[in-house]
Amino acid sequence: MFKLLKKSKSSRARLGRLKTIHGTIDTPVFMPIATRGAVKCLDPEELNNLKTQIILSNTYHLFIRPGRKIIKKAGGLHKFMNWSKPILTDSGGYQVFSLAKNRKIKDQGVEFRSEIDGQKILLTPKLAMEVQKDLGSDIAMVLDECVGYPVNYQKAELAVKRTTLWAKECKKLYFKNKKKQLFFGIIQGSIFPDLRLKSAKEITNIGFDGYAVGGLAVGEPIEKAYQMIKIIEPGLDKDKPRYLMGMGKPEQIVQAVKLGIDMFDCVIPTRNARHGLIYVNPKSEILNSKRIQNPGPQILNKKFYKEIHIINAKYKNDFRPLDSNCSCYTCQKFSRAYLRHLFISNECLGLRLASIHNLAFYLNLMENIRKMIKEGEL
Numbered sequence: 001m002f003k004l005l006k007k008s009k010s011s012r013a014r015l016g017r018l019k020t021i022h023g024t025i026d027t028p029v030f031m032p033i034a035t036r037g038a039v040k041c042l043d044p045e046e047l048n049n050l051k052t053q054i055i056l057s058n059t060y061h062l063f064i065r066p067g068r069k070i071i072k073k074a075g076g077l078h079k080f081m082n083w084s085k086p087i088l089t090d091s092g093g094y095q096v097f098s099l100a101k102n103r104k105i106k107d108q109g110v111e112f113r114s115e116i117d118g119q120k121i122l123l124t125p126k127l128a129m130e131v132q133k134d135l136g137s138d139i140a141m142v143l144d145e146c147v148g149y150p151v152n153y154q155k156a157e158l159a160v161k162r163t164t165l166w167a168k169e170c171k172k173l174y175f176k177n178k179k180k181q182l183f184f185g186i187i188q189g190s191i192f193p194d195l196r197l198k199s200a201k202e203i204t205n206i207g208f209d210g211y212a213v214g215g216l217a218v219g220e221p222i223e224k225a226y227q228m229i230k231i232i233e234p235g236l237d238k239d240k241p242r243y244l245m246g247m248g249k250p251e252q253i254v255q256a257v258k259l260g261i262d263m264f265d266c267v268i269p270t271r272n273a274r275h276g277l278i279y280v281n282p283k284s285e286i287l288n289s290k291r292i293q294n295p296g297p298q299i300l301n302k303k304f305y306k307e308i309h310i311i312n313a314k315y316k317n318d319f320r321p322l323d324s325n326c327s328c329y330t331c332q333k334f335s336r337a338y339l340r341h342l343f344i345s346n347e348c349l350g351l352r353l354a355s356i357h358n359l360a361f362y363l364n365l366m367e368n369i370r371k372m373i374k375e376g377e378l
């Protein structure tokens with residue numbers, strides 16, 4: 001369960017602690033993404049070395065392959081992938097809406113064809129919950145209807161209606177099945193303030209262990225996303241965690257924390273790493289820069305980080321670490337010149353080392369955020 005430890009005086013930022021079956025999570029927290037039961041290129045030991053508190057896995061992908069039966073037989077997702085810390089699973093809805101071909105949305109659920117064997121599947125709120133129960137995640141998400149952007153009011157309104165309908169169904173089953181797995185409800189409503197408020201009210205009235213803001217980070221202007229969070233935040237239970245799904249860039253995370261969000265996930269650090277896009281402290285770009293002891297308050301500056309393309313020719317003879325301020329394995333042991341060489345030579349070690357560093361950057365950012373809230377600086 002969630003314990004609110006501190007609230008910032010100058011913003012809506014919160015410091016909290018979330019208790020799950022597989023451990024306690026300090027919030028605000030960032031969850032690396034293990035789409036198919038693996039954080040791409042990294043093994044669980046590397047994730048542990050990075051002090052990863054919780055990872056996110058995608059129900060849709062695991063449901064399609066290898067299937068719930070195999071994971072259940074393995075003793076659940078934790079055992080299957082050898083990860084002993086908390087896991088959050090999404091409901092599968094988002095992927096069905098964004099990836100599946102020939103999908104049909106009905107009041108009962110979403111019908112789609114498996115991309116593996118073409119089999120027709122009806123993903124209902126009940127099935128989404130049963131699959132997540134078999135996976136044995138610490139936090140499960142209810143099935144929701146996520147609309148893209150842009151979307152017209154009528155479609156967004158219908159999605160809010162279905163999301164509430166499905167959330168009610170999930171809640172009924174939740175009480176039958178309750179086995180310490182936490183369940184989060186999802187608030188929809190696209191960028192329409194009245195729909196967001198309606199959805200927030202309906203979902204919180206049903207009552208869940210936490211609340212997610214869904215349907216943002218889907219292409220809308222970022223200011224609209226902030227506006228939606230601002231509008232619904234006062235109506236959310238102070239003693240429940242809030243999770244902003246799928247966002248985002250480092251500065252967006254800082255901003256959303258200041259708006260009262262506790263949990264984040266995003267593919268950005270790992271996906272960008274695999275494309276050689278590295279997050280560094282801007283000061284580490286200055287030649288012969290000294291180690292920066294306390295990078296904390298810098299995140300209040302607009303340009304508190306820089307993205308560098310490691311394959312850039314200027315790194316050919318650059319034997320400094322990626323970030324002189326970073327204590328990750330990659331920065332302790334390897335140079336930019338070597339990383340560049342690995343990327344240019346298509347060596348998979350490059351993908352791994354870059355992923356380690358980018359995740360370290362994100363997880364350090366969260367640690368700094370927590371420290372700053374604690375010290376009243378955010």
Ligand SMILES: [Zn+2]
Pocket residue numbers: 322323326327328329330331332356357358360
């Ligand atoms: Zn590093």
